[in-house]
Amino acid sequence: MGRTRGATSEARQRILETADRLFYEHGVRAVGIDRVIAEAGIAKATLYVHFPSKDDLILAVLQYREKNVLEFFRAATGRHGRKTPLRAFFAALREWFDSPGFRGCAFQNAAIELADPKHPGTEFVRGHKQRFFELIRGIVEETAGRSATKVAPVIALLVEGAVVTAVLQGRPDAADVAREAALKLSGEGA
Amino acid sequence: MGRTRGATSEARQRILETADRLFYEHGVRAVGIDRVIAEAGIAKATLYVHFPSKDDLILAVLQYREKNVLEFFRAATGRHGRKTPLRAFFAALREWFDSPGFRGCAFQNAAIELADPKHPGTEFVRGHKQRFFELIRGIVEETAGRSATKVAPVIALLVEGAVVTAVLQGRPDAADVAREAALKLSGEGA
DNA sequence: CAATCAATACAGACAGGTCTGTCTGTTTCG
């Protein structure tokens, strides 16, 4: 092995994917480095070559995940059939809630586990939530026009609330409650 | 020492208060038993007499905290001046967000950290959320009458969303966004 | 009143495990 180098390494990618999966399933603190290297099938030294510390790995995983998350919602909102963008967004949200292994927002979860507002991971999560809000605001604007400035923050709260509620209840129903309220708020009616 | 016994022990109470504070500030996993006993000023054996394992302590702390939380909101909602119960509730929510050391919902945080839906702590949190919802529903009913059945779940989502948003942003603004939306939904107008 | 007993809490060593991060040496492949 040992062909590519730096940010495009195969081993690096395998580490990211494995850590992402394990961190999401069990939490960033509950999963040790040893478990990541065992399941990724790589050597410990290799991991520490690519990520100087576990905190660096956590941050890299969050960045890696954000790409996928934003892509998922943009794609799902884009390929809406006859649905409006807002309806398509909530369909994607519901789809996410229904997906196997759903355990809420990985960013929120990580921020809570890190329990330190100055941790690089937490700061990244803060940025992510702003970017996610911008995504929502863009979608709301397409439907609600200039009243979006007022309703977008409310819809964002509904979405956040639905995520934490769904994961705790183990049921996706909260997505529908949030959708109905959001449609009404945005003037789409139920 | 050694005067009282069982559930009324002074040492037991000191353990609960200390663990509650530490668990809330740093998380249930980040805080070790050694730190609890050091800051509570009790012996390790004493802790294990009252709580057979750390998981038992976590559960006991959650139960202890629920008493205080429900009391806080019931009291705050009860002693509203000219405010309606719903307005008083959101005033209390805002007060909580502004309180020093605010770090979101301890139950939600614990459930995320435990990352196991079958853990006794997680199951208790699930029950707590139901009880908290009933509290909200009761308050909404006093204002919105029979439409409460429809709007109470939405308001609950707004509240949950506001909590996680406020703690991540480090700002209490989300409480006001949620309040305005909730008042409108409940027919109180802005 | 004085001696004793039971309950409670104390201090802290200890075992056995896990954690992160470092390091040595080997293998694979271009």
Added chain:
DNA sequence: CGAAACAGACAGACCTGTCTGTATTGATTG
């Protein structure tokens, strides 16, 4: 040869939970 990854031992810290032995205190009893 040289770059990358391999395997895995190791250090040092921390974790939970157990255990031994001591001190304090209220109640009991002679």
